[in-house]
Each structure stands twice: as structure tokens, then as C-alpha cells.
Amino acid sequence: MSSCGSCSSTSCSSAGGEAPKGKSAKTLMQDELISSTLEKIKYKLFIMSGKGGVGKSSVTVNTAAALAKLGFKVGIMDVDIHGPSVPRLLNITGGGLDSDRGNLLKPRAYSENLSVVSMDSLLKDTDQAVLWRGPMKSSAIRQFISDVNWGELDFLLIDSPPGTGDEHMTVLKTIPDALCVVVTTPQEISLADVRKAINFLQYAKANILGVVENMSGLVCPHCHEEIALFKKGGGHALAEKYGLPFLGEIPLDPATVVAADIGKPVVDLEEDTPAKVAMLKLADSIANAAQNSLEVVSSAHV
Amino acid sequence: MSSCGSCSSTSCSSAGGEAPKGKSAKTLMQDELISSTLEKIKYKLFIMSGKGGVGKSSVTVNTAAALAKLGFKVGIMDVDIHGPSVPRLLNITGGGLDSDRGNLLKPRAYSENLSVVSMDSLLKDTDQAVLWRGPMKSSAIRQFISDVNWGELDFLLIDSPPGTGDEHMTVLKTIPDALCVVVTTPQEISLADVRKAINFLQYAKANILGVVENMSGLVCPHCHEEIALFKKGGGHALAEKYGLPFLGEIPLDPATVVAADIGKPVVDLEEDTPAKVAMLKLADSIANAAQNSLEVVSSAHV
Numbered sequence: 001m002s003s004c005g006s007c008s009s010t011s012c013s014s015a016g017g018e019a020p021k022g023k024s025a026k027t028l029m030q031d032e033l034i035s036s037t038l039e040k041i042k043y044k045l046f047i048m049s050g051k052g053g054v055g056k057s058s059v060t061v062n063t064a065a066a067l068a069k070l071g072f073k074v075g076i077m078d079v080d081i082h083g084p085s086v087p088r089l090l091n092i093t094g095g096g097l098d099s100d101r102g103n104l105l106k107p108r109a110y111s112e113n114l115s116v117v118s119m120d121s122l123l124k125d126t127d128q129a130v131l132w133r134g135p136m137k138s139s140a141i142r143q144f145i146s147d148v149n150w151g152e153l154d155f156l157l158i159d160s161p162p163g164t165g166d167e168h169m170t171v172l173k174t175i176p177d178a179l180c181v182v183v184t185t186p187q188e189i190s191l192a193d194v195r196k197a198i199n200f201l202q203y204a205k206a207n208i209l210g211v212v213e214n215m216s217g218l219v220c221p222h223c224h225e226e227i228a229l230f231k232k233g234g235g236h237a238l239a240e241k242y243g244l245p246f247l248g249e250i251p252l253d254p255a256t257v258v259a260a261d262i263g264k265p266v267v268d269l270e271e272d273t274p275a276k277v278a279m280l281k282l283a284d285s286i287a288n289a290a291q292n293s294l295e296v297v298s299s300a301h302v
Numbered sequence: 303m304s305s306c307g308s309c310s311s312t313s314c315s316s317a318g319g320e321a322p323k324g325k326s327a328k329t330l331m332q333d334e335l336i337s338s339t340l341e342k343i344k345y346k347l348f349i350m351s352g353k354g355g356v357g358k359s360s361v362t363v364n365t366a367a368a369l370a371k372l373g374f375k376v377g378i379m380d381v382d383i384h385g386p387s388v389p390r391l392l393n394i395t396g397g398g399l400d401s402d403r404g405n406l407l408k409p410r411a412y413s414e415n416l417s418v419v420s421m422d423s424l425l426k427d428t429d430q431a432v433l434w435r436g437p438m439k440s441s442a443i444r445q446f447i448s449d450v451n452w453g454e455l456d457f458l459l460i461d462s463p464p465g466t467g468d469e470h471m472t473v474l475k476t477i478p479d480a481l482c483v484v485v486t487t488p489q490e491i492s493l494a495d496v497r498k499a500i501n502f503l504q505y506a507k508a509n510i511l512g513v514v515e516n517m518s519g520l521v522c523p524h525c526h527e528e529i530a531l532f533k534k535g536g537g538h539a540l541a542e543k544y545g546l547p548f549l550g551e552i553p554l555d556p557a558t559v560v561a562a563d564i565g566k567p568v569v570d571l572e573e574d575t576p577a578k579v580a581m582l583k584l585a586d587s588i589a590n591a592a593q594n595s596l597e598v599v600s601s602a603h604v
Binding site for chain 2: 050051052053054057082083085088089126127128129130131133134135161162163164165166169185187188189190192193195196197199200203218220221222223225227228229230231252254257260261
């Protein structure tokens with residue numbers, strides 16, 4: 001295999017993207033807009049995982065909705081350009097985004113305390129596929145910050161696509177104080193990809209808030225016996241191995257699927273299902289970890 | 303939002319990648335190598351889905367292993383650069399690829415009839431994250447064909463990452479006669495992403511072989527009652543809606559997870575589990591559909 005394929009380097013400066021040679025006036029202005037937007041947001045939580053389908057979006061909307069219920073001002077920025085799930089999980093698909101008098105876009109409101117920006121709101125037909133390559137996606141993500149009137153927020157949750165691609169590099173580069181929440185499922189095949197994600201975050205010198213184990217165990221709703229569908233405990237063991245905080249575990253629960261399909265987070269359903277109880281506990285634990293994490297940072301700077 | 307973000311076009315020529323302006327001599331030579339490799343492969347199956355975690359890799363390795371057991375010569379090309387799962391599912395992780403006398407790489411053998419090329423084999427440390435942006439990934443995928451001695455194959459299965467990104471565009475551009483197998487799970491949130499994937503394939507004028515519904519229903523191994531964890535039938539309904547063939551459905555089954563974690567496809571396990579029976583049936587149905595599909599194409603050309 002010729003030079004590029006056999007290269008064992010994990011990062012590649014020749015791979016294009018946003019080479020920071022000489023920034024244009026437009027880019028510099030956008031950088032300033034981004035800084036001033038981010039200054040007004042207390043905690044930025046970057047929800048990620050190496051593997052797809054582990055429930056990043058579900059963890060994102062439930063944590064966000066739970067924090068909003070506690071009275072925090074919360075935003076969700078969905079940087080999954082090809083497969084944005086957040087608007088569907090909150091039943092706010094389609095419909096575009098309005099702009100305010102300063103020509104900034106207004107995020108889409110789910111409730112008084114929770115609003116969302118997603119690629120979904122910018123598509124005329126939500127079944128349409130977005131065929132953008134890397135540099136276009138990076139540019140869109142920067143605009144999700146520079147061109148949106150997020151206002152004063154306690155928490156901005158950033159939902160990401162699977163993998164460790166252009167979207168993730170752009171988020172970490174643009175929001176260096178993001179606190180990363182790594183979501184995994186318990187089985188080995190998922191943990192393998194999550195180890196890559198942690199490796200990526202460590203390489204990028206990102207702040208890792210901790211690990212969440214989703215789809216952790218299933219109790220048969222009929223006979224109440226435990227079913228080891230995706231096993232249990234793998235995320236906990238992973239967190240220990242890497243010396244990372246373990247933030248919580250969410251069981252498999254048919255209520256999660258029902259909630260997803262009607263576009264309501266389980267934490268906003270009436271019934272106290274196993275997933276709802278676990279998600280509320282997780283939100284609490286994430287909020288505490290975020291608050292402690294910044295206390296540690298600021299005390300270290302004193 | 304400025305020009306790029308508000309653009310409603312689903313494809314973008316300014317997004318970089320492989321602009322076919324004037325091809326270099328090196329690219330032209332690689333094009334030739336790619337053609338001669340692909341000529342020796344009868345059916346190319348592109349396993350894809352919009353969403354992650356629906357079991358693309360599981361469907362890929364089980365279909366491949368089942369076809370290999372039937373006596374077909376089978377290859378798997380894993381183009382999930384950030385999260386290659388295939389080598390782990392077949393317990394052939396790490397270890398590099400040997401090259402033959404013509405300096406071509408030899409795919410890694412799982413059995414006499416089944417061999418694999420994956421990013422995983424090119425990494426020194428398999429927990430290492432690959433931080434390549436789009437153009438680098440496209441280049442690696444082309445080399446997976448041009449620089450590999452695949453030999454004469456009946457089937458080449460191409461496992462892909464989630465989404466409709468650079469990897470997918472590169473595969474469809476490089477292998478225009480690929481037959482696409484779209485994998486979904488039954489719940490609405492997954493179907494939404496799969497509709498985007500189908501929309502993408504139709505836009506790219508790709509050949510869609512049909513739809514597979516994975517994680518379709520779960521029977522409690524204790525009380526044998528049905529559990530509607532991810533629902534059932536959504537993939538079938540989707541196939542009907544788009545007028546696409548329905549290739550089969552695979553139930554949720556703890557045996558799949560056990561098999562994945564020990565690195566053996568369920569079809570190669572002794573026990574006749576629900577997933578094994580369904581996977582063998584699916585492989586049969588995919589082989590038939592592929593054979594009929596090309597018969598149709600060639601009779602149309604007579």
C-alpha cells in the first residue's frame with residue numbers, strides 16, 4: 001500500500017479541513033462571534049461515543065429535559081449532520097428556524113427552558129439525505145454557534161454522530177472547554193469502539209467528564225427475570241480501567257422506544273419506568289460532575 | 303446563516319474530496335488497478351444503513367460466513383475507518399497484512415473461503431483512534447481495492463460506517479455496480495435515518511438489493527413471552543413503501559452478543575439459535591436476490 005495507507009500516524013495534517021494558515025477576515029469575525037456566544041454558556045457537554053446506536057441522542061434529550069425540569073436553561077446543538085435524531089425525539093421535526101432582528105437564528109423551543117438547533121430544521125424535506133463532505137460539515141457546525149442566538153444558558157448539550165470524524169474534531173477545536181460524556185453499551189464490541197473514542201479525546205487533550213452505560217440489563221416485563229441481552233457492567237469496568245468517573249447506567253426498557261416514537265423524553269412521561277428513574281438520576285450526576293469539574297478548574301487557577 | 307449553511311442543496315461540489323478535474327497519472331493508474339480487481343469479483347454487496355448500531359457488521363459477517371459455508375469465495379472489505387468491527391466479530395484483530403510478490407496486500411483469512419481487509423489490520427494498537435478527515439478516508443478505501451490481492455471472488459461484502467458521508471460516496475463512485483443491502487431496526491427513530499439512506503442511494507442512482515430488518519422482536523428466554531423492545535415490522539413496512547424487496551428479518555437474541563464477544567458469527571456456532579436460523583435464511587435470500595438482480599441486468603443488455 002502506498003504512503004498514505006501504510007502511514008501509522010493517527011492524525012494527518014494533509015487530510016485537509018480547516019488548515020489554520022492565514023485566517024481570512026471572515027473567519028476571524030466568525031471566531032469572535034463564536035467566543036462571545038460561548039462566553040454566555042456555563043457548561044458545554046459533548047455527548048459522544050465511538051459506536052453508533054448506543055443511545056447518545058436518547059441520553060442527550062433525557063439529560064437535557066431533566067435539567068430543564070430542574071429550572072436550568074438548556075440548549076441542545078445536534079451536530080449529527082447526516083442523521084439528526086434530536087428533533088424527532090422531541091417531536092419538533094421540520095419547520096425551519098426563525099431569525100431575530102440581529103439576523104441571528106432562534107433555536108427551536110421544546111419547552112420554556114429547552115431549545116434545539118439541528119440540521120433537521122434546515123432541510124425542506126426531513127427524509128432528504130445530506131451529502132456533505134467533511135469541510136462543509138465543519139463549516140455548518142461553526143455556524144450553529146456563530147449564527148445562532150443561544151442567549152444565556154446553564155447547559156449546552158452537543159449530540160454527535162458516531163465515530164471520531166470531522167464533526168468531533170471541529171467541536172473540540174471550536175469549544176475547547178467542552179466536557180465530554182462518553183456513552184457506551186455493555187458488550188465488548190461496543191467497548192472496543194469506545195476505547196478508540198477515549199483514546200481520541202485523550203489525544204485531543206479534551207476534558208472527559210465520565211462514562212455512561214446505556215442499555216444496561218433488561219428485566220422481562222412478563223416474568224420479571226433478568227435477560228442478559230447486551231450484558232451489564234462493561235461501561236463501569238471501562239471507566240475504572242481508564243480512571244474515569246462512572247456517571248450512571250440506564251437499563252433497556254420498552255418505555256424508551258415508545259417515548260422515542262411519540263417524540264417525548266422518558267423523563268417527561270407520567271409513569272415512573274425503570275429508564276425514567278435511571279435517566280433522572282443520571283442528569284443529577286452529570287450536573288454535579290459538571291459543577292465540580294469547573295470548580296476544580298477555577299480553584300486550580302487561583 | 304450565511305451561504306453554505308442555508309443552502310438547501312443535498313450535494314455540494316465545493317465540499318472538496320475527489321474533484322475529477324484533470325486526473326493525475328497516478329490516479330489514472332489506480333483507476334485501472336481498481337477496474338481489474340473489481341472485474342474478478344462477481345457480486346459486490348454494499349451493506350449500509352443511515353443509523354449506527356443497527357447491526358450492519360453483524361449482518362455482514364454472518365451473511366459472509368454463511369455464503370462461505372455454502373462454498374462461495376467471499377471477501378469482506380470493512381470501510382468503517384473510525385470503528386471497524388468486522389475483525390473483532392471474526393476474532394482476527396491486529397496483526398497487520400502480509401504482501402505478496404507483486405507487492406499487493408493479502409487480505410486476512412478467517413477461513414478457507416472468507417478473508418477480510420479492514421483499517422484494524424493496519425493499526426499498531428487497535429484501541430488507537432483514526433483521526434482522518436474525509437479525503438484521507440476516501441484515499442484509503444480506494445487503496446483497499448487497488449492495492450489488495452482479492453483474487454477471484456463470488457461475493458465481496460462491503461461493511462460501512464453509519465450515515466451517508468465520504469466513505470459511502472467513495473464506495474458508490476468507485477464500485478458503480480455495487481448492490482446495496484439496507485439494514486434497519488424496526489423502531490421509528492431508526493427508520494427515519496434509513497429513509498435518508500434510501501433517499502441518498504436513489505439520488506446516487508445506486509442499485510438497491512433490498513431491506514433487512516434486524517433486532518426484530520425478542521422472545522424472553524425464561525418465560526417465552528414476546529417482548530416488544532424495539533417493536534417489529536417497521537423494516538418490512540418501509541420496504542413496501544419504497545417498493546423495495548424485503549430480504550429478511552433477524553430477531554434479537556442473546557446468542558448474537560455472546561457470539562460477537564467471542565469473535566465467531568452465530569451461523570458458525572453449534573447451537574441452532576433463533577438468530578442463527580434467521581441469518582442462514584437471510585444469506586440464502588441475499589444470494590438469490592443478487593443472482594437474480596444481475597440476471598435481470600444482463601438480460602436487459604442482450
